[in-house]
Amino acid sequence: xxxxxxxxxxxxxxxxxxxxxxxxxxxxxxxxxxxxxxxxxxxxxxxxxxxxxxxxxxxxxxxxxxxxxxxxxxxxxxxxxxxxxxxxxxxxxxxxxxxxxxxxxxxxxxxxxxxxxxxxxxxxxxxxxxxxxxxxxxxxxxxxxxxxxxxxxxxxxxxxxxxxxxxxxxxxxxxxxxxxxxxxxxxxxxxxxxxxxxxxxxxxxxxxxxxxxxxxxxxxxxxxxxxxxxxxxxxxxxxxxxxxxxxxxxxxxxxxxxxxxxxxxxxxxxxxxxxxxxxxxxxxxxxxxxxxxxxxxxxxxxxxxxxxxxxxxxxxxxxxxxxxxxxxxxxxxxxxxxxxxxxxxxxxxxxxxxxxxxxxxxxxxxxxxxxx
Numbered sequence: 001x002x003x004x005x006x007x008x009x010x011x012x013x014x015x016x017x018x019x020x021x022x023x024x025x026x027x028x029x030x031x032x033x034x035x036x037x038x039x040x041x042x043x044x045x046x047x048x049x050x051x052x053x054x055x056x057x058x059x060x061x062x063x064x065x066x067x068x069x070x071x072x073x074x075x076x077x078x079x080x081x082x083x084x085x086x087x088x089x090x091x092x093x094x095x096x097x098x099x100x101x102x103x104x105x106x107x108x109x110x111x112x113x114x115x116x117x118x119x120x121x122x123x124x125x126x127x128x129x130x131x132x133x134x135x136x137x138x139x140x141x142x143x144x145x146x147x148x149x150x151x152x153x154x155x156x157x158x159x160x161x162x163x164x165x166x167x168x169x170x171x172x173x174x175x176x177x178x179x180x181x182x183x184x185x186x187x188x189x190x191x192x193x194x195x196x197x198x199x200x201x202x203x204x205x206x207x208x209x210x211x212x213x214x215x216x217x218x219x220x221x222x223x224x225x226x227x228x229x230x231x232x233x234x235x236x237x238x239x240x241x242x243x244x245x246x247x248x249x250x251x252x253x254x255x256x257x258x259x260x261x262x263x264x265x266x267x268x269x270x271x272x273x274x275x276x277x278x279x280x281x282x283x284x285x286x287x288x289x290x291x292x293x294x295x296x297x298x299x300x301x302x303x304x305x306x307x308x309x310x311x312x313x314x315x316x317x318x319x320x321x322x323x324x325x326x327x328x329x330x331x332x333x334x335x336x337x338x339x340x341x342x343x344x345x346x347x348x349x350x351x352x353x354x355x356x357x358x359x360x361x362x363x364x365x366x367x368x369x370x371x372x
Contacts (some may be wrong), residue, residue: 007039007044020046062093064144068135069183075227079246088132091116101139108147113156121157128153135327163331166190177287182280183272184250185263186298192237193320195300196295197221198228200271204254204264207247217320217353223270231319259289272337303328307335 005017015037017028028044029038065088073081095112096278097106108131116125132150137144140344166174171190176188189199195217206215213236218225228234239247242322245364247262265271277295285292299320306316317328 005048006041008034008041008079010034011062017044019044021158045240047321056102056146057144059144060102061096061099061104064101064139065092065299068138071138074351077221078224079221079226083127084131087128087234089225091128092132092360101144104149109150109153111336113153119154122158125239126155126158129153153294163300164297165304166293166297167291168305171298171301173288174284174290178284179280181266182276183245185276187246188243188263188279189295190302191243191300192239193299193306194275195219195229195233195321197226198233199319200263200273200276201225204251204262205260208236208261209244211236211247212241212244213237214239220270220327223272228321230321230323232318232323235318235321237319254330300332303332304335307332 006017009016009018009027014032015030015034017030017037017040019026019028019041026044028040028041044053067086069081069088074083076084092112095115096108099108112132113125113129116128129150131245133153134235136148136150140148160199175183175187175190187200188194189196192214194202194214194216198216201220202214203219206211206217208215216228216235216237218234219228219233222225249343250262254262255264255266255268256269257264259270261270263271273295281295282292303316306319309317313325313328317325320328322328322331
């Protein structure tokens with residue numbers, strides 16, 4: 001069946017739309033029926049007529065994925081780059097080793113997700129899906145694809161884990177049983193809510209003694225300084241007076257180090273988080289007779305204390321370095337319905353009403369005494 005500039009050709013079990021473009025003839029797979037091939041033919045002829053036809057490069061997924069990563073490398077933190085490299089090299093490319101970029105369809109991506117679900121958790125899969133989506137989005141922008149097979153990918157749902165908190169009394173026990181080299185570090189983490197990378201990346205120049213603030217300008221990851229997690233993570237964290245006093249004492253004892261770190265290791269090098277957690281944090285928990293919790297629990301515990309003390313949600317979100325209040329509420333919203341929190345809020349309301357009334361009563365009594 002011939003058209004003005006193309007034809008339908010059967011080859012084996014499939015039909016193809018064949019179009020003369022310049023000196024060459026281009027073959028486009030239509031499918032198992034002539035009708036499917038005719039639809040492809042009409043589509044391509046329409047694109048040629050409206051000057052919207054573009055050559056789609058026939059490239060392997062592996063080649064394109066590596067190129068995508070290379071192009072994005074200057075914009076990625078070292079930790080993010082390492083994660084993306086692992087996802088691409090050890091998972092995606094091994095799953096689609098010889099596949100052409102344009103041959104990957106939605107069912108193939110969903111099959112990948114199903115296979116990974118038998119190996120890893122939902123959060124890990126969601127990270128991998130985010131990379132897949134970014135690769136195919138770039139493929140559309142770069143004219144390597146016309147449709148995005150990842151647009152309607154169904155990501156697994158991440159079940160929220162119960163946040164493990166340490167009560168204020170437990171935090172004091174932990175600090176009392178912490179080794180001298182890291183006691184002030186654990187105290188700072190618990191009473192500021194800093195992320196581990198932010199804590200280990202602190203330099204003495206970040207501590208503003210006059211304003212009572214710590215300036216978060218960087219984080220430390222595997223001995224390398226990098227920018228904080230997000231723009232909102234670059235912030236000023238208010239620190240209580242007792243912690244300022246403890247930091248001043250620690251500054252005198254702090255090991256000398258070339259990067260002027262607040263919390264280096266005993267050799268004056270940058271602290272390795274895993275080493276600190278295994279060799280110092282966990283033993284301190286055991287000595288204190290406390291249950292096993294993650295180091296990140298100190299950050300969660302800080303948020304809990306702030307909420308119990310009635311801190312404004314916007315202030316809390318800013319202090320923790322969250323990108324929005326929504327993130328704070330999603331993570332800690334359940335604490336706002338805690339019985340102790342509600343009781344505290346009622347007491348605050350009672351005090352805010354009672355104080356003016358008592359003042360008015362006192363002034364009234366004084367006025368009566370004067371008149372008498």
